[in-house]
Amino acid sequence: GAVVSQHPSWVICKSGTSVKIECRSLDFQATTMFWYRQFPKQSLMLMATSNEGSKATYEQGVEKDKFLINHASLTLSTLTVTSAHPEDSSFYICSARDRGALWIQYFGAGTRLSVL
Amino acid sequence: GENVEQHPSTLSVQEGDSAVIKCTYSDSASNYFPWYKQELGKRPQLIIDIRSNVGEKKDQRIAVTLNKTAKHFSLHITETQPEDSAVYFCAASKNQAGTALIFGKGTTLSVSS
Numbered sequence: 001g002a003v004v005s006q007h008p009s010w011v012i013c014k015s016g017t018s019v020k021i022e023c024r025s026l027d028f029q030a031t032t033m034f035w036y037r038q039f040p041k042q043s044l045m046l047m048a049t050s051n052e053g054s055k056a057t058y059e060q061g062v063e064k065d066k067f068l069i070n071h072a073s074l075t076l077s078t079l080t081v082t083s084a085h086p087e088d089s090s091f092y093i094c095s096a097r098d099r100g101a102l103w104i105q106y107f108g109a110g111t112r113l114s115v116l
Numbered sequence: 117g118e119n120v121e122q123h124p125s126t127l128s129v130q131e132g133d134s135a136v137i138k139c140t141y142s143d144s145a146s147n148y149f150p151w152y153k154q155e156l157g158k159r160p161q162l163i164i165d166i167r168s169n170v171g172e173k174k175d176q177r178i179a180v181t182l183n184k185t186a187k188h189f190s191l192h193i194t195e196t197q198p199e200d201s202a203v204y205f206c207a208a209s210k211n212q213a214g215t216a217l218i219f220g221k222g223t224t225l226s227v228s229s
Contacts, residue, residue: 034216043205043221044160049214093159097213103148103167105209105217107159 002028002098006108013084014116021079021111023094030096033077034105035069038091050077084115118143120208122220131229135193139206139220142187146208149182149189150217153202160205164191167211196227 003026013019023033031052036044048069049057056069066088068080077096081088093110097103119142129135141149147168152160166173166180166189173180179192193200203224207217 032214044219046216046218049216051214091157095217099213103165103211104150104162109159110157112157 002026002104002106004094004096004106004108006094006111008111009109010112010114012114012116015085016083018080018082019084019113021081021092021094021113023077023079023096023108025075025096025098025106028096028098028100029074030077031074031099033071033094033096035067035077035079036093036095038093038110040091044093081113084113086115089113089115118146118208118218120206120218120220122206122223124223125221126224126226128226128228129196131196131198131227133196135191135196135200135225135227137191137204137206137223137225138188139190139208140186140188141208143208143210144184144187145210148209148211149180150207151178151180151191152205152207152219154205154222155202163204193225196225198227198229201225201227 005024007022033050035047038044047062050069050071052071058064071077094108095105122139150165153163154160166182177194182189203222205222206220209215209217
């Protein structure tokens with residue numbers, strides 16, 4: 001099946017620094033990618049929809065200036081957590097739909113962010 | 117937007133028993149309903165899905181039923197095994213390129229031997 005690659009898998013950073021997370025579709029083109037955040041023992045909450053070549057659409061309550069999303073190509077979306085704080089510590093997961101087969105949403109392996 | 121409710125939040129069964137998890141959705145335009153199994157720290161794994169043009173789908177010990185009128189779908193696991201223990205999430209979406217899956221809050225299934 002289709003593969004979504006996400007890097008890094010784990011990152012520790014100091015409070016106030018920025019962290020970039022990459023999400024790549026390896027064997028299909030994705031005009032749209034999705035970013036989710038999952039706190040411990042909670043569900044996956046949609047943060048934003050990343051559209052190739054245009055601005056991302058953010059869910060209510062998600063700060064677009066804090067969570068910068070760039071979708072520069074049909075296979076790559078990046079999420080940058082700017083000026084990270086301990087409350088941003090979470091599990092971030094990206095996903096994408098193959099534009100040639102829209103039913104299934106493929107997930108990356110996730111990035112565990114710990115902000116000290 | 118879509119809202120998905122999932123029950124129960126925790127479920128404990130004995131090995132060999134059946135387990136049922138139920139979800140309701142709010143957007144009548146949603147037409148795709150997958151179920152995911154997630155182990156701690158891992159990505160969600162698709163275990164079964166159903167589209168709105170069918171009412172039931174089965175894959176070995178796992179089955180999903182869909183009632184479009186009631187906007188309700190359920191996961192059925194028969195002959196449960198300890199390795200079925202995990203967190204299960206239901207989700208719903210429309211089959212459109214820009215539409216994300218919206219997840220229920222999850223059910224922690226524990227199967228004791």
